[in-house]
Amino acid sequence: MSILELRDLSVTYRTEGGDVPAVRGVNLTIEAGDTVGLAGESGCGKSTIAGAVLRLLPAGTRVDGQVLLDGEDVYQMNPGRLRAVRWTSAAIVFQGALHSLNPVHRVGAQIAEAIRVHGSVDGRAAATRVGELLEQVGIPASRASRYPHQLSGGQRQRVLIALALACEPKLLIADEPTTALDVMVQAQVLDLLASLQRDHGLAMLFITHDLSVLTHACRRLAVMYAGRIVETGLGVDVFRDPQHPYSRALAGAFPTIGDPSSRLRPSGLAGDPPDPSALPTGCPFHPRCTVAVDACRTTDVQLRPVGSASSEASAACVHVEPR
Amino acid sequence: MSPDAQGPPTTDTLVSVRGAHVRFGAGRGAGTGAVRAVDGVDLEVARGEVLALVGESGCGKTTLIRSMIGLEPLAEGSIAVDGLEVTRNARELRALRRRAQMIFQDPTGALNPRHTIFEAVAEGLRIHRVDGDETELVTAALASAGLRPPERYLRRFPHELSGGQRQRVLIAAAMALDPVVLLADEPVASLDASIRGEILALMRSYVDTHGVSIIAVTHDLGLAWNIADRVAVMYLGRIVELGPTEEVLADPQHPYTRALLSVVPETRGLEQQILQGETPDPSRMPAGCRFHPRCPVVASGEAARLGIEARCRGEDPVLTQRSAGHTAACHL
Amino acid sequence: MTAVSRADFLRRFRRDRLAMFGLAVLILFALMAILAPVLVDDDALSAVASLDNPTWASPSGDFLLGTDHLGRSVAAQFVYGSRVSLFVGLMATIFTIAIGSIVGVVAGFAGKWVDAALMRLTDWFLVIPFLPLAIVLAAVLGRGIWNIIFVISITSWPSTARLVRAQVLTVKERLYVDRARALGASQLHVVRRHVLPNVAPLILASATLAVPISILTETTLAFLGLGDPTQASWGKTLEEAFQAGAISRGAWWYYLPAGLGIVAVVLAFTLFGRALEEILDPRLRER
Known part of the structure; x- marks a missing residue:
């Protein structure tokens, strides 16, 4: 059985300015002992997922779909059971x-x-x-x-x-655990997490905007944009051969030192992450996408398997050929 | 200091730092207790050059660029920017603070939340009584920084x-004053990785269009690879390696540079050398080479095999030339 | 801290019913004080002009709030008394805030020995027992409305000074102040453009809370017989009522209006000031 399974998880914050959909239908499974990285810009909903797993979101937030922790729906638990599960089944390490x-x-x-x-x-x-x-x-x-x-x-x-x-716990959720740390200390903490994972068979959900750190620390990667997963796959594949243009831009933000193609050519993504309360039509990434076509403005492509049958890759883009 | 410690001979030196020391606390003396944040730095930056100042927190890199506009007073040594000496004279400092502009790590904190974007950009123009139509200058500066159309931003507040x-x-706001050098303190560290590239590209573009120099403080060697012509690696208040970016990052001479490079995820197949212990404490400077307590070469016994361990522990190494324009301070 | 926009401020304020109530009461009293000469003839305050009136008359159609032991209209005293109480309260607050803000800004911004010296001075004033000093000063300087204002101001500025200094110290450490310095800004520029605008809301809130304290102080001094003998104030009304034996006579109409007036104004200012403080002081808003 999976340690953690998110089934069509949606989270909507209620604010004075109206409802803000932070997570919009996320499916994610973490097997025992596996390491999964969740990447994306600030506001893409990745930290909301961390909070949703252990019901740590502000009161009044609407959560749809299911969060199964060790097969048990977190949102069906009574308060006593929830307290028991927090920390013993899954624990969180926050940034700061x-x-x-x-x-x-x-x-x-x-x-x-x-x-x-x-x-x-x-x-x-x-x-x-x-x-x-x-x-x-x-x-x-x-x-x-x-x-x-x-x-x-x-x-x-x-x-x-x-x-x-x-x-x-069987699952450790690490939300930006190294963001505020110095390079060398960051390397020490990552090293520590890797050894814990190796020695204790700990499953990890690792959340950060730093794709290069994730590639290093996680077996599988999920890239989030505007509340949805737009690409998943093995960490190395996503970093080396991203399918979704957004993943490509994220990966491109980390130059390979010694690679002449990135020398004096910083690459990044134009524009800013979309406002979750006013998402663009169609594919929410299309206003920032360099390869957007007309169809992107109207059709929101769902995540679909890509590549060879043996790969675990999926992507949500009109440009990727479904398997 | 050996004469070849000054980087490449340049005809057009813009920033020159000579024997700079900055100390904090404990009477600012050279004795014990004082924090020796910058502890003897010599550096020259040419016009139109981009230099990355790399190191861990507490290595003095931020203090060094702050001392270039007199925000941290020098205990010893001298700094000149575009021919202007850094002094304590208010009038001279003001002239200097127009030619050298700072970019901060945390843009949110660096903007007064009560001021509009117009006011934030116009502030420097007013301080320096820059001639010309204020609105025109502000909109032009915003447009050149990629905020288009600029009119849309004038009346907005930072939190928007x-x-x-x-x-x-x-x-x-910095470029509106037409500076000769940008002193950038971790300019993209607080930003999402995805948009860092755009900001770096923008900064680099001012080098080509305005001939401005940039001294960028960073802990990110990828940033150095992206925008810097030269890299200076700092450790405990001193530059331990300095040279052209390609050389320093492809063929690091100092064990500290090598260790820094090895922990960048996805470099090239460098074996990870995670230095143990905390970031060094500039109030307790080790004897000999300041890096020796954490140096993998000393720890592995390689230094002993090479017969230099005694020097590592007892003799402070100076920058010596390794190849053209590439210097390092190591007994190795 | 984020800036409070004007619209946001008004919205928050309007939602606070108690503050709106306080504001309404204040407007009412302010109108009464301003329009006092129109509402009542000031002859009504003179014992000579009131010789024909009945003494100790209970409220009636002729005298809405009855008359006192000299036959003067209590209503007229109440209306004119509001002028003195509000005037003393406002003036004393202005001086209190002015001294406190200047000392606070200078101490916080200059730092070093200036700060140390000013804070010692502030501490010194802070620990002086207020009432004895007020009594001594009023006795030495003589009884007059400006003396009362002086006494209140000189004893209440230290708390404002400490508040302002604390805020200046936090603003001084802000990165945007650092940036202004890096831009070549002078000390004066930093104070004017960055420090004062950030401190002003706090000063405003603390001012509205200083007014009721000043009014109460004026009442206390007047009640102790240290008020201005030539001016009708609520405190003086209370004192005279007490001296004339209104309480043992059961002449409630003599002392109750002034007492309730003081309570109403003090409460109104406090409600209003509390709301301002909550909206403008980020430390309180976060709760």
Whole structure:
């Protein structure tokens, strides 16, 4: 059974200015131990999906479709069951490690709290477990008595990962976990996530706008635009041979150093992400698309399998030949 | 410092930095405790040249460009931009701050939320009492930064614009003063990856059309590959490698540059060298080569095999020439 | 912090019923104060002109709020009293805010020893017990409306100064101030274009909250017999009613209007000021 399955998930925020469809019919499956990356610009709905999985969206937000966590619909759970599932089945690591930790509590106490809320563990056992978890993310156990501000940015991000792992979840959702970090520290955290995934068979949903990081960290990739997945496939394929023009532009934003074709030729995508409350007609990407044809203005192509039968690729563009 | 540490001999030097030191706190003395943010930098940037200043946070790269317009006072050394010395004299500083314009990492924070786009661009024109029709100058600047039609933006507020548009506004505001050099502090780091290229292309286009120079502070070597003619790699307040972009990125001489390059996802088959430990602390400068505590060459024992380990631990290396215009500060 | 546009401001304000109520009450009292000479003949305040009137008359058609122990119309005193109360309240607030803002901006912006010196001064004024000082000053300077205004201003500016300084300090660290500096802006430019516009809303909100405090202070001083003897104010009405034994006589019409007037104006200003503060101060708005 899949760890996580999103079936036709739609999320609509209700604001004073009217309804804003943030996610518009997303299907996504993550098998146990698999790593899936969700890429896209800010406002494309990728972080909303993270919130939708654990029902962390603002009250009043409309969610349609199904979120199956370990086969169980998250939106049918009673509050007690939901609390149990959060952290034990799936846990989230957010960006901005400073804000996610309580500044007035020692980091060890914060991890211990998560352990004790979700299991009948006595204080000593919890303390031992905190030490193990910290060592696991590469922080000396003695640092448990530090306060968040006494740790560096990279260490705080590691503490958050330890916190997420406290109840041995099967799925880790990482929302921009390395965005605020320095290059070298980012590499350290990515390395850590990769080793956790390898050693513990953790499934990961990795969300970021940085396609190059995703390619590095994930087996499969899904590219989102305007609340929908426009391309999925194996990470390497999406990065090296993108099918959708949007994925192509995203991939092109990361030059290969040493590649003469990108030397002194920065490539990017013109225009800005569309306003989710006023999406263009047809394919929402057509106003920014360099290969748009007339049909794009009227027809919104659905995701369809492409390439050879053995590939896992799909794309939503009139230009890709359906398999 | 050896004479060949100055990069390529250029006839038209625009920015020249000589023995620059910037210190924070603890009496600003050279002794212990003071943060030696910039710790002896020599650098020349030619007219129309794009230089990428690369390094981790805390390496002093931002402080260095801020000191070029007197936003951080120099403790030692001198900096001149377009023949103007950086001084503490208010009048001279003002003249300097017209010729050198800064671009900030966070365009949202750099725009006053209460000011319209027109006011944001006109602010510099008013400060420097630039002649000409204000509206005309502002619209021309906005249009040249790709905000078209410019009239549509004049009365809008920053929060009504996207991040990319805000950065364009700031670039327009800088270019409206017809500067000779843009000092760009992580100009695209806060933007979505997809739109970074457009902003970089815009900045690069001013080099061709206006002959402006750019000093771009970044931690992103891809950005250097995209727009820079030369790359300077900084570590703990000092330039440890400097040279033409192709050379530095294709044939890095300093182990630190090599490590930085190896962690860029999707470079070329470089074996990853993830440096352990935190970003270095400029208030506690290691003895000898400042990089030796994290240096993979020292850690792997290769330095010992080559018989240079004692020098790494005890002797501060200076920039020495590796090939034409390419220097590195390493005992290797 | 995002800017509050004018339309947004009005929309938020209109939604706040209590604030709208406060505003209506204020407009009512302001009209009464301005139109006082039209509404009542100021002869009605003179004991000599009131010799023919009955004393201690309860409210009737002739005297809407009755008469006092000298036969003067209480209604006339109430109407004219609003003028003094509002005038003292507004003037004292203007001085309070002016001193507080200047000290706050200079301290926050200049920093270093200027800041340290000004803040010591502020602390010093802040810990002076207010009422004893007010009594001493009023006694030394003599009884007069401007003296009362002076006393209130000199004792209430420090809290405004601290508030303004705190806001200046946060604005000073904003990136757009850094950008203005990088553009070559002078200190004056930064203060005028960036600091003041960001501090002004806070000053406005704090001013509306300073008015009721000033009015209460004036009442207190007048009630203690330190008010201007030549001017009818609500505090003075209360004092005279008290001295004349209106309470033991059960002449409620003598003291109740002034008392309720004070309560109404203070409450109205507070409701109005609270709403302004909530809309304009981003720290409160986020809640």
